[in-house]
Amino acid sequence: xxxxxxxxxxxxxxxxxxxxxxxxxxxxxxxxxxxxxxxxxxxxxxxxxxxxxxxxxxxxxxxxxxxxxxxxxxxxxxxxxxxxxxxxxxxxxxxxxxxxxxxxxxxxxxxxxxxxxxxxxxxxxxxxxxxxxx
Amino acid sequence: xxxxxxxxxxxxxxxxxxxxxxxxxxxxxxxxxxxxxxxxxxxxxxxxxxxxxxxxxxxxxxxxxxxxxxxxxxxxxxxxxxxxxxxxxxxxxxxxxxxxxxxxxxxxxxxxxxxxxxxxxxxxxxxxxxxxxxxxxxxxxxxxxxxxxxxxxxxxxxxxxxxxxxxxxxxxxxxxxxxxxxxxxxxxxxxxxxxxxxxxxxxxxxxxxxxxxxxxxxxxxxxxxxxxxxxxxxxxxxxxxxxxxxxxxxxxxxxxxxxxxxxxxxxxxxxxxxxxxxxxxxxxxxxxxxxxxxxxxxxxxxxxxxxxxxxxxxxxxxxxxxxxxxxxxxxxxxxxxxxxxxxxxxxxxxxxxxxxxxxxxxxxxxxxxxxxxxxxxxxxxxxxxxxxxxxxxxxxxxxxxxxxxxxxxxxxxxxxxxxxxxxxxxxxxxxxxxxxxxxxxxxxxxxxxxxxxxxxxxxxxxxxxxxxxxxxxxxxxxxxxxxxxxxxxxxxxxxxxxxxxxxxxxxxxxxxxxxxxxxxxxxxxxxxxxxxxxxxxxxxxxxxxxxxxxxxxxxxxxxxxxxxxxxxxxxxxxxxxxxxxxxxxxxxxxxxxxxxxxxxxxxxxxxxxxxxxxxxxxxxxx
Numbered sequence: 001x002x003x004x005x006x007x008x009x010x011x012x013x014x015x016x017x018x019x020x021x022x023x024x025x026x027x028x029x030x031x032x033x034x035x036x037x038x039x040x041x042x043x044x045x046x047x048x049x050x051x052x053x054x055x056x057x058x059x060x061x062x063x064x065x066x067x068x069x070x071x072x073x074x075x076x077x078x079x080x081x082x083x084x085x086x087x088x089x090x091x092x093x094x095x096x097x098x099x100x101x102x103x104x105x106x107x108x109x110x111x112x113x114x115x116x117x118x119x120x121x122x123x124x125x126x127x128x129x130x131x132x133x134x
Numbered sequence: 135x136x137x138x139x140x141x142x143x144x145x146x147x148x149x150x151x152x153x154x155x156x157x158x159x160x161x162x163x164x165x166x167x168x169x170x171x172x173x174x175x176x177x178x179x180x181x182x183x184x185x186x187x188x189x190x191x192x193x194x195x196x197x198x199x200x201x202x203x204x205x206x207x208x209x210x211x212x213x214x215x216x217x218x219x220x221x222x223x224x225x226x227x228x229x230x231x232x233x234x235x236x237x238x239x240x241x242x243x244x245x246x247x248x249x250x251x252x253x254x255x256x257x258x259x260x261x262x263x264x265x266x267x268x269x270x271x272x273x274x275x276x277x278x279x280x281x282x283x284x285x286x287x288x289x290x291x292x293x294x295x296x297x298x299x300x301x302x303x304x305x306x307x308x309x310x311x312x313x314x315x316x317x318x319x320x321x322x323x324x325x326x327x328x329x330x331x332x333x334x335x336x337x338x339x340x341x342x343x344x345x346x347x348x349x350x351x352x353x354x355x356x357x358x359x360x361x362x363x364x365x366x367x368x369x370x371x372x373x374x375x376x377x378x379x380x381x382x383x384x385x386x387x388x389x390x391x392x393x394x395x396x397x398x399x400x401x402x403x404x405x406x407x408x409x410x411x412x413x414x415x416x417x418x419x420x421x422x423x424x425x426x427x428x429x430x431x432x433x434x435x436x437x438x439x440x441x442x443x444x445x446x447x448x449x450x451x452x453x454x455x456x457x458x459x460x461x462x463x464x465x466x467x468x469x470x471x472x473x474x475x476x477x478x479x480x481x482x483x484x485x486x487x488x489x490x491x492x493x494x495x496x497x498x499x500x501x502x503x504x505x506x507x508x509x510x511x512x513x514x515x516x517x518x519x520x521x522x523x524x525x526x527x528x529x530x531x532x533x534x535x536x537x538x539x540x541x542x543x544x545x546x547x548x549x550x551x552x553x554x555x556x557x558x559x560x561x562x563x564x565x566x567x568x569x570x571x572x573x574x575x576x577x578x579x580x581x582x583x584x585x586x587x588x589x590x591x592x593x594x595x596x597x598x599x600x601x602x603x604x605x606x607x608x609x610x611x612x613x614x615x616x617x618x619x620x621x622x623x624x625x626x627x628x629x630x631x632x633x634x635x636x637x638x639x640x641x642x643x644x645x646x647x648x649x650x651x652x653x654x655x656x657x658x659x660x661x662x663x664x665x666x667x668x669x670x671x672x673x674x675x676x677x678x679x680x681x682x683x684x685x686x687x688x689x690x691x692x693x694x695x696x697x698x699x700x701x702x703x704x705x706x707x708x709x710x711x712x713x714x715x716x717x718x719x720x721x722x723x724x725x726x727x728x729x730x731x732x733x734x735x736x737x738x739x740x741x742x743x744x745x746x747x748x749x750x751x752x753x754x755x756x
């Protein structure tokens with residue numbers, strides 16, 4: 001892992017407003033933020049620079065989220081993934097957990113909720129919460 | 135069907151009756167022959183006895199005519215002989231019965247049977263044909279008796295003669311010996327021409343002298359060649375039908391061919407079932423016939439009677455079948471047809487079909503069952519329509535909610551984020567801050583509404599499987615822990631001991647739990663805690679019913695007593711505008727109730743609330 005990438009968060013979402021919101025909040029809190037609007041773009045970026053954590057929408061079109069999750073689990077196991085969802089059914093959450101997400105955050109969220117979640121993941125305050133599920 | 139069986143039955147009847155008659159007439163013919171033969175034997179025996187009589191041989195030797203005639207006369211009376219006599223060894227007639235006992239020696243034709251006995255020097259018995267000459271010389275009365283006028287017979291072989299003068303006789307001749315010296319022949323016999331002795335005996339013994347419709351049922355005839363010389367068939371003028379002749383066909387088949395012949399034939403004036411057999415004379419020639427007939431009319435009448443009974447039965451059967459058929463049609467087919475029509479109506483969607491009056495018996499049961507079935511079908515359909523409507527509604531709400539959630543939550547994220555970012559700035563005045571807070575609150579409210587809609591749309595049927603309640607609660611707590619910690623609230627789980635496995639829809643039950651925990655989270659202030667425990671406990675409603683209780687206790691604001699009743703109503707909320715939509719608890723209760731469980735709430739304003747989810751041990755249908 002590149003030591004210089006400590007503070008970088010990669011946000012992946014197909015909606016610009018979400019990307020902008022996350023950048024605005026996280027940058028205000030001192031993070032460096034990279035944005036990708038598709039799974040392919042995210043993987044391209046990660047080939048160049050590795051983030052410390054990844055925020056991603058699980059319900060991107062064409063099952064992009066699931067695909068991206070699989071790729072990351074395969075190549076960069078240690079990078080924690082926070083799943084964002086605007087449709088938090090138990091099924092989608094369970095699926096994310098099975099894929100190895102660190103935690104999830106429901107859209108819409110307040111800046112405080114977002115920052116708090118990211119910080120906990122990075123501090124490893126939050127253990128993978130789904131270990132006991134299904 | 136009736137016509138066919140009538141035809142077949144009639145044919146069978148016709149054949150069986152006539153063949154029965156033919157069998158009978160053949161058997162009767164056998165009996166008649168026995169009578170004929172017995173008569174010959176009687177003649178033979180009578181003659182034999184006479185020859186063996188004491189003094190007979192010496193009377194011949196001594197030419198004691200008076201004695202011989204006396205003996206001949208006695209024999210003839212007993213044996214009913216028409217002629218009898220004694221011939222010497224050289225063929226001369228010694229003496230005889232009749233008007234001329236001592237014939238003139240010069241022209242004296244010898245009885246042919248006596249002649250044969252002399253020739254063979256052995257006893258002879260059988261049928262013999264006597265010529266007109268012989269008859270004349272023997273006894274002119276006999277000759278007159280033998281003369282038979284031919285009566286016109288259309289079917290007979292046409293011949294020139296108009297009368298027959300020969301005689302046919304049953305006769306015997308016994309040679310008489312003195313020691314071994316042949317001294318003569320005793321002969322005797324019965325002339326069959328116009329004789330009643332055979333035919334009437336046959337009639338009396340074989341046919342028991344039966345009459346049918348005033349006429350003789352059975353007739354017997356003896357033929358000399360094809361000429362009827364002895365009979366009890368009666369002509370129209372009441373005389374015996376002597377002089378008629380058999381048909382050419384019979385003559386050919388029996389007299390010439392030598393067969394026994396059985397056929398229906400027109401005899402004198404009626405149709406008869408007849409049988410004929412040839413009569414063979416002492417030389418082995420077929421010289422005549424023995425014939426029997428039984429009236430066909432009797433059998434025809436039997437057949438007619440049987441046939442009319444048969445027709446009557448068939449007709450009655452047909453009428454009965456039609457009657458029963460129409461009765462059945464009325465009693466069964468009519469209601470059944472109405473049921474069929476009703477079924478069609480039902481299949482077209484009319485659930486109140488007219489099936490007519492209820493019959494008695496099984497058809498009635500069928501009608502009632504049909505009615506019940508249709509009613510049940512109607513109810514079921516209404517239910518399923520409601521259910522369908524409901525699930526369609528739910529599905530469309532679900533789709534709508536999912537779409538709304540997906541589409542709205544993204545822009546809402548932006549709205550929330552930027553509102554909060556603006557609120558963080560120090561360079562805004564109070565009015566701007568207040569406006570921004572209004573935006574933030576309104577957005578929060580939209581978020582809750584969308585979440586409630588999502589929860590509500592997810593009420594689906596249960597997919598049960600065995601589950602550990604403690605593990606289920608633990609995973610729900612884990613899912614909520616992050617949110618709780620963000621709010622600064624601790625969730626404490628105290629799992630109970632020996633909690634049995636329950637059969638649950640894990641996903642839905644988890645959703646119900648999450649909703650209640652979320653509710654508790656909303657009611658709880660930062661720094662406080664939510665306690666969750668599980669217990670194996672009886673139902674508060676029914677102490678015999680064991681189950682598992684999940685208690686979620688918060689130290690929050692509590693619930694107003696007058697709000698407790700409405701707590702689980704959809705869209706009921708005590709929260710400030712923007713704090714909640716109230717869908718969550720209604721959804722949770724729905725899930726728990728579909729598992730056969732209950733949710734109890736204990737609450738004290740200012741101290742907090744306890745939500746007790748109780749789930750039964752036994753499986754309950756949803």
